[in-house]
Amino acid sequence: MTTTTAGASLRSTLDRLPDRPGVYMMKGRQGTAIYVGKAKNLRQRVRAYFQPGQRDGRRQFRALLRSVRSIDFIMTASEQEALLLEAIQIRALRPRYNVSLKENREYPYIRLTRQHYPRLLATHAFVDDGSRYFGPFSDIRAMYQTLELVVRQFGLRTCRHRLPAANRVPCLEYHLHRCSAPCSGGLSEADYDLAVQRAISLIEGRDSAYLECLRARMAAAAVSRNYEQAARLRDQLRALEFMRNRQKVWLDEPLNRDVVGCARHGCRAGCCLLVFRDGHLRASRHQVLTGCPADTDTHIVLDFLRRQYGPVDPEYPFPDEIQTTAAQPGLPELRRLAGPNRPAPVWIVPEAHPVIQDLAARNARYLLEIKPPDRP
Ligand code: SF4
Secondary structure: OOOOOOOHHHHHHHHHOOOOOEEEEEEOOOOOEEEEEEEOOHHHHHHHHOOOOOOOOOHHHHHHHHHOOEEEEEEOOOHHHHHHHHHHHHHHHOOHHHHHOOOOOOOOEEEEOOOOOOOEEEEOOOOOOOOEEEOOOOOHHHHHHHHHHHHHHOOOOOOOOOOOOOOOOOOHHHHOOOOOOHHHOOOOHHHHHHHHHHHHHHHOOOOHHHHHHHHHHHHHHHHOOOHHHHHHHHHHHHHHHHHHHOOOOOOOOOOOEEEEEEEEEOOEEEEEEEEEEOOEEEEEEEEEEOOOOOOOOHHHHHHHHHHHHOOOOOOOOOOOEEEEOOOOOOHHHHHHHHOOOOOOOEEEOHHHOHHHHHHHHHHHHHHHHHOOOOOO
16 A cells, blocks of 8 residues: 555555445545445455556546545445446446546436437436436346336337327337327327336336236246247346346435444444435445444434534535434434534434335444454
8 A cells, every 4th residue: 555645544444444345435635426436345456556556557547546535435245236336326426537537337227208208218328308317227138128018018109200290100110019109199198198107117116016917927828838928928027026126226306314224233333324415325434333232223323423423524414314224312312413503304214215224234234244343
């Protein structure tokens, strides 16, 4: 490690990095993310940047290492999960050096265009015209299968015509029963929008009834020995189940929320804080607390948060909401946590966003597994 590049607090982070897969976020002077990467082994990967004689001699790369002031990390269950989280973070934060080093590993998204009779398309490019995006999707095959399924199932158009149009002649898609032909003027925009909403429910994995229907059709096809159709339905089911179970590590609204995971072993507790600002994951904090009381997790979470927030957090505004599995403390305790000049945060139940809660809880557990007790 070069002492000229890595300051004392950076060196201490490098010493604490776990031998686990995950995502790391390098931050500059203002606390903004300047580079996001993923690693099969966080400790080896990140420390390698600061080894003397590391091989990447690009000017941009040297500038990146000179600018790093702190590093946040999030442990993941697998390298694949890290890859996806990295893609989400790069897209949300647009870190300066990911862009300039052209290391922007992009997964595809599904775009719902903003137009009359909108279309659903696969894309890597973001158009800032009010289009809505779903993804990213790490299983590209499942994404394309789902897209094809929903577009056909709900008769959504694939053409670029400007609609509504006065009685255009429908194309082959209509005759193949793959499009409801809004071009012909026979379908109201409200009916088409309803079909779009159902397609989105499937993409977001919210339409359990449709999944059940597919399962029943697959079973019936197998019973009648129509194996080709049963195999096709099985593939569709797999694709839709992937969509339903995929990671979603961001909030749907631009909320300022902190998500806290807590895991205990005896009098030790591993705590992880995921900091969401404007709906995006901006930072993470990890700490092992010792001498914890044997009662509820609430005291531990409050103790951990007090240590993280301090009187003024220079990097991030105080959260409006705190999401955790720990029971809600009383209002006086929440007011004390906020301090004199900030409103008390709202305590949110984990069901508000279970995937993110699970990520925080897993990080807290990993921390207990890998980390010796902290000095008091
Ligand atoms: S049938 Fe009409 S709306 Fe559908 S794809 Fe063809 S031209 Fe477009």
